[in-house]
Amino acid sequence: MLALSQEWVQSWSRSARIIGMGVLMGLGAGASMELSIEVVQGVRFDLRLVMVSLSGIFGGPVAGLISGVIAALFRIQLGGAGVPVGIAVTAIAVGLGWAGFVLRRRFGLRPSLIAALSLTEAMMPALVVLMLPQEARNVAAGTVMLPFMALTGVAFSLAVIGIEHSRYRGWLTHLTKVALSQAPDFFYIKDRQGRIVLANDAAARVSGLAAGGDAVGLTDFDLTDADRAQVLFDAEQALFRTGVPIVDFEEDVPQADGSVRTMVTTKRPIFNADGSIAGLVGVTKDLTERLALERKVSDTRAELDVVLNEMSEGLARFDDAFRLVFSNANYRALFPLTGEARQPGAHIRDILKAVVETGEQVLDGLAAEDWIAAVIEKMDTGGEEQVKMYDGRWLLIRSTPLRAGGTVVIVSDISDLKEAERNLMAVAEQMRVLSITDALTGLHNRRDFDNGLAAHFETARREGFDLSVILFDIDRFKAYNDTYGHPAGDSCLKRVAASIRDNVKRPADLVARMGGEEFAVLLPNTSLSGAQKVADNIRGAIEGLSMPHSGAENGRVTISAGVAALDREGRIETGDQLVEKADRALYAAKANGRNQVVSAPLG
CATH class of the missing domain: 1.10.1760.20 (Arp2/3 complex 21 kDa subunit ARPC3)
Incomplete structure (x- = not known):
């Protein structure tokens, strides 16, 4: 909660x-x-x-x-x-x-x-x-x-x-919510009917509303003139039909005071889990001041080139024929084996052929021509991709088509991020193992045994497979602890656990410590007689350890075991009933003098 x-x-x-x-x-x-x-x-x-x-x-x-x-x-x-x-x-x-x-x-x-x-x-x-x-x-x-x-x-x-x-x-x-609500850009989400589902305050104010919540449920027909609203509606319906996003759509929008402001809009479909389109998310930016600024700085290209070459990412611009127009130094440095091929005027296909010939990038098993075609298509439509390089580095390549034609490619070295992801996954796996392991013996714990029993029981009942359970209990273990102390008791538990594990060979079998001095073995595809043999082997192996136990009947550590198997008539309906049956057999073994195996009869 x-x-x-x-x-x-x-x-x-x-x-x-x-x-x-x-x-x-x-x-x-x-x-x-x-x-x-x-x-x-x-x-x-x-x-x-x-x-x-x-x-x-x-x-x-x-x-x-x-x-x-x-x-x-x-x-x-x-x-x-x-x-x-x-x-x-x-x-x-x-x-x-x-x-x-x-x-x-x-x-x-x-x-x-x-x-x-x-x-x-x-x-x-x-x-x-x-x-x-x-x-x-x-x-x-x-x-x-x-x-x-x-x-x-x-x-x-x-x-x-x-x-x-x-x-x-x-x-x-x-x-994130606070940032969106205070962002100067106009952020909004619409459903398939063009109704506003969410809008930030900036988007509401530009339409004459006080806050983003006031725009919920309205359409463009409520917020602008009918002709412009129809154009926006038709473009959005085309997006819903095709799934193709509207990227950097620029328009001049008349204002109530008679001025005209330049807006650029990107709208992308929102997909349901089944791949259908639920609506769209849009961001509209007011470019009026930015365009004015760009006109003022048009004479400072040389200074801009210096900035581009100093940026940490690699940057390249390709024209609409996929020829390289310019790139900064870091773009070429990120591709050391093909840096010489990445010169102005070079076609992207020739650059990619050089990548294949030098083995600079891992192609994930794709044929060279198929890979080249896929890269060119992504540059044409836009998107991003993580690629592995020959020297183990990882690069994030983002391609953005330009409204005026051509594509901008930004390349970032994400090797540190990928390493962090691997470390996080390793920690998650360690936590998973800890959650299913008994800390003292290293065996599976009770919870994992219960989960395994439930899964194997359902499979055995459905497919008609054999399934057996063995419950073990160390004889007179309380007396052992009282006589030799808890550290010795822990050592005894570890040796018994190791002996049980050594005598259960199959990968599908599950050995668990149920708590205290009680252990269990889950044996899929094993009949009652087969489980009896496994239990006898384990009992003999532990007796053969010859661990002294002055409080036991024969002066050394022994175990008692109860065996139960799933019958074919379906009289056992749950895994818990199977364990209870093995537990009753275990108590019979202890009542009969201990250091023995008792199997519960089928039926």
């Missing part, structure tokens, strides 16, 4: 934004408590601390304090033995939010700061556990602490990235 409302929120006063952030995040913390997990009587785990910290980081100390007070009131209302601990850690979350606000204002939300804040936030569930009474602490540490640490860290980091992105997007949208 916060992300979707950023454009609206940007129009609020600063104090309203602060209070709104505090109240919204406080209510979110309260909602999180309504969905909390009660570990023991009166002790609850939820994500309210994430909400409180985020409020302080993005709203400031006042917003964080408001959220903290609301969250504390919600916790008091719920009651229970965990109220003092809940209020204490809420206060700590407020402090973390304040610290994050100061660091964000000073350094910006760079990745290192996000990582540091996320790690700190992830430690909050551990702090809660340490503050609990001994009995509750033991239960929480062995059940929910690690999952909630991982969930808190991931939720916090994703929320920080999402909120920062939405704040920037809302600010940018607001800035």
Whole structure:
């Protein structure tokens, strides 16, 4: 909700934004408590601390304090033995939010700061556990602490990235609207009937209206004389029929005071997702003063040539026969292998042939003649294209046809921009992997297992394929943790996870940690007997690790497993039912003495 409302929120006063952030995040913390997990009587785990910290980081100390007070009131209302601990850690979350606000204002939300804040936030569930009474602490540490640490860290980091992105997007949208409304050019959007859907204030004022909103619903027949309105209407209807934009249409427009002003208009179609034309967007500029200025500077061409040669972009002008009229030095420098061919009088076809012969540009598999024809067509119609050069550089080439004939080509080096895009995509992929990975073992997490199960279950039901699920549980793992300590317990989990992964070979198979000491394997296209063999292999491999376990029946770490498979009669209707069936088999294995595999019968 916060992300979707950023454009609206940007129009609020600063104090309203602060209070709104505090109240919204406080209510979110309260909602999180309504969905909390009660570990023991009166002790609850939820994500309210994430909400409180985020409020302080993005709203400031006042917003964080408001959220903290609301969250504390919600916790008091719920009651229970965990109220003092809940209020204490809420206060700590407020402090973390304040610290994050100061660091964000000073350094910006760079990745290192996000990582540091996320790690700190992830430690909050551990702090809660340490503050609990001994009995509750033991239960929480062995059940929910690690999952909630991982969930808190991931939720916090994703929320920080999402909120920062939405704040920037809302600010940018607001800035764009303000810029358009204050722009001196006439900006407007029309539907297919020629009715104005949107207009800025400048467009409204030139038509005698007070503001852009006054023009909505009107047509040119309401704003100018009938003859001129008919000419504009016919040209726009031709645009709707053909999809060809009106580019730099220049006209002399009589004014109410008897003067004449020169206007230039560009109108381009607005396309629906299916390719049909929904309307047009137009920009009209008043060229009167500019034309007068151009007449005054007509004798300063030499100075203009100096300016063109000093600009960072490459600039070239071709006549209507596609012969080069002039170009600046940077245009030739951007094409080092064909710079000598890009001289005044050279035809574009000869220049492009030189590009092909030297291999200066990557043609993306097109035949040379096809590529040359496509480039010439784009110069004739206008447009832009990103091209890759022989040396790894990327250039943006923009071609603009001139009303008087010919084409202007502007070339920019966008290599840094392309590199930034690649880096952004790499970060996005890293975040995707983190969201589906169990932090301790490197296996898939519960959420990714559930998604994979849902997809494979539907495919198996629809196509009649086999599908099996194995659930594993480390025998007497709580006793292992109590005897050897949690670091040793983590090491045990990692070794068990690695052994399971080593014994599941196919790319389509999915190995996940479901939480605590429980693991799962999803086996598409595998029958019950095949899954039984896989489970037996894994059980034997883990027993073969010979990890000492004084609290186990045979003195070493073992696992119990439950196996279930999808039957062909369709008696299992959901993936959850398949998992429940495997879970019952797992409990049977543990009840029968552990260190064994039990398969649930089909049917």
